[in-house]
Amino acid sequence: MNKNRLEAFSDGLMAIIVTIMVLEMKMPHGATLKDLATVAPVFFSYVQSFWFIGVYWNNHHHLLHTVKKVNGKIMVTNMLLLFILSLVPFTTGWVGETNFAPVPVAVYAVELVACAFAWTLLQITIEKNNDWSPAIKKAMARQGVKGWVSVILYTAGIPLAFFNPFISEALFVITAIMWLVPDKNIEKAFAD
DSSP: OHHHHHHHHHHHHHHHHHHHHHOOOOOSSSSSHHHTTHHHHHHHHHHHHHHHHHHHHHHHHHHHEEEEEHHHHHHHHHHHHHHHHHHHHHHHHHHHHSSSHHHHHHHHHHHHHHHHHHHHHHHHHHHTTTTHHHHHHHHHHHHHHHHHHHHHHHHHEEEHHHHHHHHHHHHHHHHHHHHHHHHHHHHHHHHO
């Protein structure tokens, strides 16, 4: 099967996720900076999740670049990732509306763990169903390590949310920074 439909569907769904998040943001009920400050937590949770979805979209694009053929297993694991990502607007809104309270931040961390597991499962499924060159296998192995580090950081964010939610949030940001620029080794492997 052709991977273009998988890419187009994934791109479209990620765009819808971001759109839902921005539409959920409410404007302040007043014309002062104090009124604007009341919606700051919602805005910051949106910024974080927008960045999070953007990082997934960017890396998803790179991952699908390694795909030569698509089969049902890849489609199902991709749908799992997209389903979990589709829950981001809900948890984003909850975190923002509760001013980064411990329970919503912990639930957000659980969602991030689920996303990281789904990503890792998608990468493994693609690898098992496509013939990668040794250079791509090596680059993707490094990315796999980064995936497991993400799982560890997100998992640490769950209990830390009850100690200090902003420590959890810092872990989430560190993880997103780690993935911000897709692995250049993948691009190099294709250039060779």
